[in-house]
Amino acid sequence: MDLHRHLWDARRTDELGVRCGAEPVADRPAPDPALLEIAPRDRGYAVDRWGDEARILLDSEGRQDNTVLVRLGSRQRVIAELGPAGLRIAPAYPAGAVSALAVLPYAATWRPPDLELLRTGVISIDRLHPLVAAALVPDDSPSESVRGPIHAERTHLVECGSERHRIGVVDGALSALDHDRTEIRREELLAALTGTPLPCLQVIDQAHRQPECLPGVRERLAHGDVAGALRVVEGLLGPEAILRDGALRDELTATAQQRITHGLYRSGLSEPQLTPDYPGVRRPRDRRAHPRNATSY
Known part of the structure; x- marks a missing residue:
């Protein structure tokens, strides 16, 4: 960890571009061809950085x-x-002395996964932390990427009347992209008066209340993966979305209440009625169900 502070210390992020291999280094010797045969670049090995590391x-x-x-x-x-x-394969080395050699850390052996995902186009620059994005792609700005045109893979098409409209996450929340604010406000007022809003807004409302990913969210919550469930919800509705009443909100609220109850129970601050009533668990009694009459002599 001390040798790779650029991976976790915000004060050392200026080293990230060079240490991860995103920025070229002048006058660096070419890797040993024998090393490239054993550890090719396309397998994710940071062989170009091995000598410096x-x-x-x-x-x-x-x-x-x-x-x-x-x-x-x-x-x-x-x-x-x-x-x-540079670094070359050692011609010969005593077998008994191998255990005493310095071992190249894992972080120095492989290229960082975020750099690999960025180079293969799986993620865009705006998905990275701003400090990481500035180090990996100095000439680009995550904020500018966010303000740019919305990518097609992040939008969904909806049959709205006789046209096909888009819905997607804008400013952190799922929105109808082909309707202006005035029209959306009018349709929301119509829905509040028990009217039927536009199909775009119906789809957004359905995503808030009963989304298709609800079974997956429930499964993650059942296995204790609360962070994973929240990532699924944020990926669908956006990180700034405010959940509406419905099955999705009920599931998340129930899970939050269970975690609070469990925390109180573990800390000894829970009320007696909050004690879990598991089968076979004997609940403590404050008094006898059938008190005996004492007799004095």
Whole structure:
């Protein structure tokens, strides 16, 4: 962790671009072709950074030996030697001394997953933390990406009258993209007066109250994955959405109440009636159900 503070310390994010391999380094020796055969770039190995990371590792431990051990998997190991031409596979090394070698950390062996996802187009720059985005793509701005045109894969088409309209997350909440604010406000007032709003607003209301992802949310909540359930909800409705009355809100409210009750029970602050009534659990009694009449002599 100390050798890779750029991955978790906000004060060191300026190092992230170079340490993760996003920014090129001048005069860096080319990787050993033998290393590339064992650890090709397309498998996610940060082989271009191994020489620099090996130097950081050896200097931090004050070692005189320039040899490091690289773990490529659960069983595969590579012994490499650092020299003027960069990191090269060591020609020979005593078998009994392998356990004493410095081991290249996992974070230095592989490329960061966010960089891989960004390069393959699985995620866009606005999905990254602003500090990470600024380090990985210095010439781009996440805020500008958010304000730009909405990506097609993040919108849903709705048959609204005789036209096909889009709904998507804008400013953190699910919205109808092809209706202006005045029209949306008028339709919301119509719905409040028991009228039937536009199909776009009906779909948004359905997503708030009884979305298709509700079974998946319930399953995550049942397994205790509250964070995962919230990610699903935020991915559908947006992080700034305010839930409306319905099955989805009931599920999340019930889970929150259960966590509060469990926390009070574990801390000893719960009322007697909050004690879980599991089968086979004997509840404590404050008095006898059939008190005996005492007799004095």
